[in-house]
Amino acid sequence: MWVLKWILMAVVVIGVIGFAMQNTTQLVTVKFIQYETVALPLWVVMYASFTAGLLFWLIVSIAQIASLKNNLRKQRKEIKNLKHELDTLRNVSIDDSVIPQPSDTGKTTKENQTVEE
Numbered sequence: 001m002w003v004l005k006w007i008l009m010a011v012v013v014i015g016v017i018g019f020a021m022q023n024t025t026q027l028v029t030v031k032f033i034q035y036e037t038v039a040l041p042l043w044v045v046m047y048a049s050f051t052a053g054l055l056f057w058l059i060v061s062i063a064q065i066a067s068l069k070n071n072l073r074k075q076r077k078e079i080k081n082l083k084h085e086l087d088t089l090r091n092v093s094i095d096d097s098v099i100p101q102p103s104d105t106g107k108t109t110k111e112n113q114t115v116e117e
Contacts, residue, residue, distance in 0.1 A: 020046060 020043035027039040 016046070016050070019043075 023042045026042040028042050028045055029039050030037045030045055
């Protein structure tokens, strides 16, 4: 799969270089809101926009990876706590059971009266 990825990247780079070589004499101005650049070769504008896109992608990717690592750290901590709890429950003897046993002290006086009669 990584071979296909590298081949695709090489084709894209060759295509961009070929496009830039054919348009070396073409000059363009870039207008954004009220700003306007001086006349620049088309290939300079293309490479600048490509670089800006890569930087944006890099920042978004770093934020996403940090978020995923944070979630992974939280889940590992929860797994560790759950394993500890499970080990604790496995090591409890029957006499020290954590499940409450029904006892006579919890009966109401009405129940006591019906039992005594």
